Amino acid sequence: MRREAEAAAFIRDRTLLLLGLVAVLFVTLWRLPALRSSVVVYCAHDAVFAEEILRDFEMRSGVKVLVRYDTEATKSLGLVELLLAEKDAPRCDVFWNNEMLGTADLAERGVLAPHRGPGWERIPEQWKDADARWTGFAARLRVHIINTRNPATDLDDLSRGAIAKPLYGTTLTHYTALWHLWGPERLKTWHHESRARGLREVNGNGMVKDIVARGARDHGFTDTDDFFDAKDRGALVAMKPVRIDGASICIPNTVALIRGAPHEATARQLIDYLLSAEAEMALAKSKSRQIPLGPVDENQLPAEVRELREWSAKCVPLAGFVKDRVECLAWLKSEYTE
């Protein structure tokens, strides 16, 4: 009888229920210590670079940082959706975006709160919101990545080029700049003509870099961090800044305080740290070679970053392009999804 009962119990759904509950409890309890943290960051910047900076902040301040990263597959869409959904009762304290116009859009939608700290003070006017709802730091440039194995590479030959889908990230910023400076009609014509001429459209800037590094295409539009990744891996590539009417496209990271942030004090502390010269210098010295926007010790900057800084001296004034981004994105969505 005992064996019979044992066998019956073995197959009951109760066992499964128990298993499920144990798993739920485990996962919940797993993060209890984390809930006692002091600041929550939604980070669209790549984890591989952001983690180092945030860990440094934790060590310096003793403040535990919880981060939610985005993914290549969901782009920054996930985090933006989350911030909008949580607008009335935010969980996030700090939004670290890897570009500027999306953050400025969130500011327009009332998701962000102002913070005028020492970090905000040290960043030049053109890279920050006048109302201090967001501040730019550590920028990247849009560049042509060029495979040097083919000395006859012609950047105008778009049939040998590649670009990321312009609905997201820095490629959207690139398009927005063109929208503003060229005007919608010229951009639309270029967009259609470039595809017709064989410009290969891929999933992200990382893929553009890989395609060019492997020689599948001669050149492509990407960001400086992707270029340096390819170069560091020994790929035969060179870069040239993308210029529109002589101005480069310099895209800073942005950091912002969330309106109604649950941990406002520590959030401000973190923002000030991210906007500090140390953090900018750390990102400049990282593999992504990001361009400090505030004053830093020039002598400590890697030579490559110094060159980038020169290129970014004359750049497109992105801060005023928020409306263009909305219009451009609406057009792109109609192109790609309707």
Next chain:
Amino acid sequence: MNFTAQVALDALRCAVLAGAAFAIGWPLGGGRRSTLRTVCLIAPLLMPSLLISYAAAPVTLMFGGSMLAAFYSVLLMLKLAPLAALARDCFPSPLSAEAAFCARLLPAEGAAARAWFAVRAAGPVPWATLAVLFLLTFTDFELASLFAVKTWTVMLFDAHAGGLDPSLSLRRIALPVTIQLAVIVALLVPRWSATSGRVGAARGGGLHFIIAIAVLIAGLPLARVAWLAATGFAQLRVQEVFAADLVVSLGIAAAAAPGVWLLMRGRALVALPGLLGALVLALLVLAFIQVPVVRLLRDTPLPLIAVEMLLIAPIAFVLRELIRAHTPREALHLARMAGSRRLIWDLALAPRAGALALLFMLAYFELTAATILAPIGLTPVFARLHNLAHYGQSAVLSAMLIAATLVPAALLALTVGAARLYARRDD
């Protein structure tokens, strides 16, 4: 091409793909069972899209446009083809070999009449398999996105760039959901004969094809990534964050798989929300958990577990129904009367364990909902890996991918193996 046209084109494309996957996989079913065969059949199905695209990068980078789309379609089709063989293994045809021979002895008829006879006689399992293959190809987002192939799922995702009102989201997915529903309803309408069949004499053929598919879809990507990871495993030991993410994903899948199995008991309607797809369902739940009282839930893994359950519910429904129809009730009753753990395992628990393992892996590998709904501090491991994959291949990332793929498989194998051992020590 507009969204509606893309949906129609994808429906057509996926019908062809599902048909091809079926045509390749179904004849491979019904073979002599062995561990090698089972592993080779399951491995391609559970191979994460990220790992496949990561390993296939040298190929995918070289080609674009229609070549890439064709490559994507072939990979997806081969990845899913073993499902048809598994379905045939698990749910043999109700038409016995003798009955099939009796049909061959019939007076000569046209090929069409013979084909129609075979189609009707085969029962619902081939159709259910075709339907599942269609649903899986039609709703694929991750592999299509990673390969930068234009599909309605990718278009739907793009439509959410910069935010999209939930009502517009729902309006947009009305057509694809209707197509999925139509496929499911079409399965339920005909009066099927009994689905139960006996396992006939195993035919040894097809194993080399099964191995070839497994090598192509699982073996080569794993080998390539393992090669890239050669120096990365040492650094993996210090990746505490990665280990924590892995545990989180395992925990969520371990909650979702048995959860959905229990939830599905007699509740077919639970399978419907999953048809909305991960993106829309996750965004709807995200909006829901902002409501004041429900808001308490958003710092728990419950919304994510609930959505994972709903997402795997359609597959759970199909699996549960098939297992129910094929459980030898009299034999099971006798086994229970005898209190034989071994018999109970063989007759009832082994198929259930297999189904739960499959659901576990599906929940574990799910990416979109996991990215959107994971509570802060709990990062599902594949969300992190997708993030890291941005910068391309590296030794550590390759090691992480291998670990993230093999650890749950190994855990499952150990768990199911231990349960089997316990059941078989029936003295």
Next chain:
Amino acid sequence: MHGAMTDESRNRGADAPLWTLNNVCLGPSRLRDVSVVIPRGVTAVLGWSGAGKTSLLNVLVGFEKPDRGIFDGPRSFYWSPQNDGLWPHCTAREHLALVRCAEARIDELLAGFDLTERAGARPDELSEGERARLSVARALAAPAKVLVLDEPLAHVDPARVGRYWSVIRAALAAEDRSLVFATHVPEAALAEAQNVVCLRDGGVLHAGPIAEAYANPPSRDVMECLGPGNWMTPEEADLWLDEKIDFARCFRPEQIEIEPTNLSHMVVRSANFLGSFAEAELRHVNAAVVRTFLHRPAAADLQPEMPAVVRLRA
């Protein structure tokens, strides 16, 4: 020619046998060097469970290919396999219609096998007995000159089996068809067949006319295959029957009579009534040996320790 049907079968004469098998082997021991000729008419394949009956029939119809050996057989036949071989998606009526049977004949067959009311049912809605009947009805409905039935009418109520056999008999007679059927019930074979193939452990024990095999089985095994009997050596016959026989032979129960008597060297040790015959254990007092006899009619008056004699019926 190995394991295949020869072309000779295409042009066989009216007197030619249905199947000729030479050294046919299947599996390691399912069929072992089977050489047999199956003539026209009705042939029963007899044997205990596991003797190889189904294997032999599977080879005859081509459902299984022999590993070795030569066989030759007809092209036109229909089969009722051991597991009925019914089509799960077809109703009983559709089963008969699919073999191109005329409507009137379908009704006749359904009525003959008591399936008229079940005409719209599918196999999973039929009982085992109904399925067995439908399988046989389908074979009869098929326009084949030879029928191969594996354990026909298994699971059918014994009381009705006879009636269904009469339907089969009529169908065979009406169209001059032949039948090969497997059974482990000797009575069915004796009642329906003209020829028998006795199998044991995958080999042929005996093949030939069934009446002769029943009356004079060449061995004890063949005797047992065809039903109860008493196998006697000349010495045993001399001792127990007081009869002289030249070689060991079989005496069927109906040939043996055991009579109580006042004076005998034999006494009854036990007696059991077994329905159509009886079993009695006798002890020979002088020889101090014991032997069991199967006899008919069953004499109810045999009691233990009763003196008795064994007589052969005329």
